[in-house]
Amino acid sequence: MSKALVVFQKEWLELRLQRGLLLATLGVPPAITVFAIVVFALAGHAPGDVVTRGIPLPPDLIGLSSNEIAQAIVGKQFSVIFFLLPVFIPSVIASYAIVGEKRDRTLEPLLATPIRTSQLLVGKSLSALVPTVVLTLACALLFVAGIALWAVTPRVAGVVITPGWVAVLAVDMPLLALIGIALIVIVSSRVNDPRTAQQVSAVLIVPVLGLLFGQLSGVLVLNLPFALLGALVLGFFAFVALRLATDLFGREAILTRWR
Amino acid sequence: MGNAIETHGLTRRFDGRVAVEDLNVAIPEGTVFGFLGPNGAGKTTTVRLLAALIAPSAGDAIVAGHRLGADDDALRRSVGILTESPGLYERLSARQNLTYFARLYDLTTGRAAKQVERYLRMLELWDRRDDPVGTFSKGMRQKLAIARALLHEPPVLFLDEPTAGLDPEAARTVRDFVALLRREGRTIFLTTHNLPEADELCDTIAVFQRHLVRVGTPTELRSGLFGAGTVVRIVGDARPFVAVAHALPFVRDAGADGERLSLRIDDPEARNPELIEALMGAGARIRYVEPIRHSLEDVYLRLVGQGGK
Structure with a gap:
């Protein structure tokens, strides 16, 4: 495990030295969060009952005023971005973690050291996971503060920021990020172009979009049981994906077939 | 004096294509072994086999007292390798590059710092220790890669084309350093296309073209082929x-x-x-x-x- 930390520290050091990549990767989520808060604040001042006309309301919005509903819908929509961020933030970092080593020919001396594949991949994955989780949680905190500050009534804040949403964010979001990273690592060890590896994480958008539409339609309710069930399912997939990443990381193939 | 490297029928195939066939050599401790052959002869594959980077298809080898495949982590701790391409992290400084590898070779923080300083000074890179490696010349990178191979003081060193592409002055520095390492008692497995260099440095030379063509001291090879x-x-x-x-x-x-x-x-x-x-x-x-x-x-x-x- 100590070698995984050594790899993690080196990756983080390299990332810090790549100002452009760092800004592009870690600067966008706060910008999106600020945008979400601004749109949420403006939605509270939407005129009349434009928002609710002809739309069947989910149970948690019934009884709210027109402005409250407008804000709540916008807030709920944007609340899902915190499940999309963990898919996108690590994709650049994780894909360069392996493909970058292959491209720069640094992998052979690295594999010549007494480091196990699992230690290497844990270190690489941590370097993408830690900033992702920290940044997503920081942005989520900012979002919560914005909602609390600019919700037209406390009822709106209560509809957007639910204990279920917090639980899903705390428990499921890191697992979702981990699955994405493991998928990228699997693909990274088989391709030479980091962009190819980045694309694979896009498949995780599908379940996240399902979460968005399910929540808006009232079919899905983000509560503690949902978060725990999600943790079980995602935890299983994360374990399988990490195991696969380790098993499929062919040291020999990478050294002898990649040019 | 025992053998630092012994191979017995060492063979490696890739998808049916033979890269290394039935290699049998015994390299005594403290000697420089030159491994010569044309491009594509299997020299780099042999180095990778002996450094436990890839597994043999047949045969076996004992390197620094460790049998291939038995405890490859222990074997890797006992060898240093200069790969064909230096493979350095360009954004990191010379010191950061070496410290990273020192820690991967299980050196404590204090010992890592001492070893990094020792080799940076020995190879005249200490003054540039905090500069990004991306700003280094080819010769400086090669010296840094050699330092990286030595941090954990391995008794056996694999140097794959150590002077390839270097200007005469840098090549001379590297050759002098190899000679110094030999005097320290290390066993050096050297692949090179530079024949005068092999003649100057090597105790034994093997000519290799997928299999061992001939092995001997430079004098034995000359007299064996051309007579006295x-x-x-x-x-x-x-x-x-x-x-x-x-x-x-x-x-x-x-x-x-x-x-x-x-x-x-x-x-x-x-x-x-x-x-x-x-x-x-x-x-x-x-x-x-x-x-x-x-x-x-x-x-x-x-x-x-x-x-x-």
């Missing part, structure tokens, strides 16, 4: 003395070119006085006598030209 001989420079035309030389029972072949009389002799050191006496007796005025010396390039080209036959 003497060149006699004579004042005037040497041709009249060819017949005189042929008449001597220990002369296997003789030829003349201007003043130069070239002779293949079984044991020049013992027979040269008798030869000179015979030539002078026949009226030859001798300018000087020297051994026939074939370059390692002659040896290499002959062996590789034979295609390993």
Whole structure:
């Protein structure tokens, strides 16, 4: 495990030295969060009952005023971005973690050291996971503060920021990020172009979009049981994906077939 | 003195294609072993096999007392490798690069710092220790990669083309450093295309072309291929003395070119006085006598030209 930390520290050091990549990767989520808060604040001042006309309301919005509903819908929509961020933030970092080593020919001396594949991949994955989780949680905190500050009534804040949403964010979001990273690592060890590896994480958008539409339609309710069930399912997939990443990381193939 | 490296029928195939076939060598501790061969001969594959980077298809090897495949982590701790390409992290400084690898080789933080300083100073990179490696010249990168291979003080070193692409001054520094490492008692497995370099540094040389073509000391390789001989420079035309030389029972072949009389002799050191006496007796005025010396390039080209036959 100590070698995984050594790899993690080196990756983080390299990332810090790549100002452009760092800004592009870690600067966008706060910008999106600020945008979400601004749109949420403006939605509270939407005129009349434009928002609710002809739309069947989910149970948690019934009884709210027109402005409250407008804000709540916008807030709920944007609340899902915190499940999309963990898919996108690590994709650049994780894909360069392996493909970058292959491209720069640094992998052979690295594999010549007494480091196990699992230690290497844990270190690489941590370097993408830690900033992702920290940044997503920081942005989520900012979002919560914005909602609390600019919700037209406390009822709106209560509809957007639910204990279920917090639980899903705390428990499921890191697992979702981990699955994405493991998928990228699997693909990274088989391709030479980091962009190819980045694309694979896009498949995780599908379940996240399902979460968005399910929540808006009232079919899905983000509560503690949902978060725990999600943790079980995602935890299983994360374990399988990490195991696969380790098993499929062919040291020999990478050294002898990649040019 | 035991062997630092022993291979027994070491073989590696890739999808049915043989890269290394039935390699049998024994390399004594504290020697420099030159591994020569044309591009694509399997030299880098052999280094990767012996450094436990890839597994053999057949045969086995013992490197620094560790059998391949038995405990590869222990084997990797006992060897250092300079790969074909230096493979350094360009954004990190020289010190950061080395510290990273020192920690991967299980050195404590304190020892890592000491070793990093020691080798950066030895290789004259200490003044540039905090500069990004991306700003380094090719020679500096190569020296840094050599330092990286030595941080954990391995008894066995694999150097794959250590002076390839370096200017003469940088190449000289690297060669001097290799000689220093040999004096420290390390075993060095050196692959190179630079034949004068191999001649200068290596105790033993193997010519390899998917399989071992020939192995021996540089002197053994020369005499084995070309035989021993003497060149006699004579004042005037040497041709009249060819017949005189042929008449001597220990002369296997003789030829003349201007003043130069070239002779293949079984044991020049013992027979040269008798030869000179015979030539002078026949009226030859001798300018000087020297051994026939074939370059390692002659040896290499002959062996590789034979295609390993």
